[in-house]
Amino acid sequence: MKITFWGAAKQVTGSMHLLTLDNGYKILIDCGMNYEQKKELNETAFDFPFNPGDIDLVVLTHAHIDHSGNIPTIVNRGYKGQIICTEPTLELSKHLLFDSANIQMNEFKYLYNRAPKHRKKQVPRPIYLEREVAVAMDKVVTLPFNKKFKVADNISIELIEAGHLLGAASVVVEYEFEQRTTRIGFSGDLGRDHAELIRTPQPMKDLDYLICETTYGGRKHTSSELAEVEMMKYIEQTITKIGGRLVIPAFSVGRTQSIVHVLCRLAKKGLLPPVKVFVDSPLAIKSTHVYTKHPELLNSQATQFLNQHGDLFDFEGLKWIDNLDRHDQLLQYTDSCIIISAAGMVEGGRIQEHVKNNIQNPFSTILIAGFCAEGTLGHKLLSGQKHINIKGKEFTIYSTISRTDVFSSHPDKDEIFNYINACKTKKLKKIFLVHGDEPNLVAMQDTLVKAGIQGVEVPNMGEEFNLV
Numbered sequence: 001m002k003i004t005f006w007g008a009a010k011q012v013t014g015s016m017h018l019l020t021l022d023n024g025y026k027i028l029i030d031c032g033m034n035y036e037q038k039k040e041l042n043e044t045a046f047d048f049p050f051n052p053g054d055i056d057l058v059v060l061t062h063a064h065i066d067h068s069g070n071i072p073t074i075v076n077r078g079y080k081g082q083i084i085c086t087e088p089t090l091e092l093s094k095h096l097l098f099d100s101a102n103i104q105m106n107e108f109k110y111l112y113n114r115a116p117k118h119r120k121k122q123v124p125r126p127i128y129l130e131r132e133v134a135v136a137m138d139k140v141v142t143l144p145f146n147k148k149f150k151v152a153d154n155i156s157i158e159l160i161e162a163g164h165l166l167g168a169a170s171v172v173v174e175y176e177f178e179q180r181t182t183r184i185g186f187s188g189d190l191g192r193d194h195a196e197l198i199r200t201p202q203p204m205k206d207l208d209y210l211i212c213e214t215t216y217g218g219r220k221h222t223s224s225e226l227a228e229v230e231m232m233k234y235i236e237q238t239i240t241k242i243g244g245r246l247v248i249p250a251f252s253v254g255r256t257q258s259i260v261h262v263l264c265r266l267a268k269k270g271l272l273p274p275v276k277v278f279v280d281s282p283l284a285i286k287s288t289h290v291y292t293k294h295p296e297l298l299n300s301q302a303t304q305f306l307n308q309h310g311d312l313f314d315f316e317g318l319k320w321i322d323n324l325d326r327h328d329q330l331l332q333y334t335d336s337c338i339i340i341s342a343a344g345m346v347e348g349g350r351i352q353e354h355v356k357n358n359i360q361n362p363f364s365t366i367l368i369a370g371f372c373a374e375g376t377l378g379h380k381l382l383s384g385q386k387h388i389n390i391k392g393k394e395f396t397i398y399s400t401i402s403r404t405d406v407f408s409s410h411p412d413k414d415e416i417f418n419y420i421n422a423c424k425t426k427k428l429k430k431i432f433l434v435h436g437d438e439p440n441l442v443a444m445q446d447t448l449v450k451a452g453i454q455g456v457e458v459p460n461m462g463e464e465f466n467l468v
């Protein structure tokens with residue numbers, strides 16, 4: 001039996017782990033888009049490091065594109081089997097993948113139309129089209145949490161609640177061979193304790209091997225219990241005191257729902273000043289409907305709130321902006337307000353317009369509420385530079401740029417350590433740390449070794465390990 005790390009090894013994106021069992025059965029856990037190589041991704045350059053037709057089963061932990069983004073590609077390249085995930089993951093993946101296909105097509109058209117005639121052929125084509133997303137989504141079989149599902153003789157899959165995002169799962173593969181049972185657990189992306197809407201990750205039991213995410217293996221976050229206090233701080237500074245504008249770049253799926261729910265809590269307590277709150281993202285609107293459809297997956301605090309108020313995301317002054325006309329109208333709106341829009345790293349989408357509109361306003365605050373990869377506009381804003389180039393135009397920054405980690409959807413170093421400890425039993429032989437950059441991976445490896453936990457590996461991209 002062996003495992004090969006084909007993605008998210010010593011980096012955060014592109015999750016793709018291949019498990020080959022002794023009888024040759026091949027299970028691929030996640031098939032994500034690798035952003036750290038995005039510029040090389042085009043139809044000719046992108047290829048799988050294995051034959052997609054040889055894979056027997058694909059399991060998807062959750063909907064985020066760095067885990068799901070190449071599902072249409074693998075189907076397109078010859079994968080014939082089923083794709084297993086939870087129902088909310090299927091629903092959110094559909095929205096995200098159709099959106100991704102759409103963005104790729106728009107990028108292609110933009111570049112194609114601007115390329116000189118002799119270079120048009122070199123413009124990278126979309127990796128997949130909308131119709132290919134539809135074909136891939138037809139292969140999905142959904143499973144509930146905590147139910148063992150037999151996928152072949154002596155092989156079963158169980159999905160365990162991972163927090164992080166609605167429907168996000170950890171995956172336990174159980175394999176019986178020569179009267180021995182081996183259990184391999186993939187954490188997928190984990191959530192935090194006391195998250196705004198969803199439950200705390202559930203540890204996996206009786207594992208022989210654990211593959212664990214380590215996005216923030218070396219960092220301590222502000223406790224998520226303080227989300228309301230933290231949000232109020234920025235509202236008071238920007239809205240109440242100076243009548244300014246609070247602009248929050250946020251991922252449409254997961255982050256936006258957390259922020260809107262916290263604002264809803266503040267509104268119901270009568271703490272929100274009487275300004276309009278705009279959520280300018282069609283994808284966020286669709287994803288919020290999926291959250292509303294699955295009250296059974298909410299944590300007790302959110303369930304209580306829902307029972308009391310009848311809605312998690314609705315309060316006076318909240319405006320969801322769907323079509324472009326209303327987005328254009330919002331760009332003309334000059335009053336004090338809160339604007340939440342995507343993309344979270346400010347690398348595209350409608351938020352760029354709002355940042356452009358507010359960057360020279362000393363009464364505006366741009367509050368970065370999530371991870372911003374190096375090279376992204378969000379990262380540049382946080383670097384403290386005085387000028388910034390947005391869509392080819394230079395701006396002097398007069399607005400306040402702030403950052404909060406209170407809405408992080410990944411556990412911090414203490415939460416990861418506690419999770420690993422909760423999964424750890426005497427039979428656990430090895431822990432593989434993935435989905436983190438090297439400093440975070442090494443920090444967690446050190447923490448575990450210092451705590452006397454043996455067999456902690458930090459795999460390289462493409463590295464293969466025998467599981468005996």
Ligand SMILES: [Zn+2]
Binds near residue numbers: 062064164165189
């Ligand atoms: Zn994720």
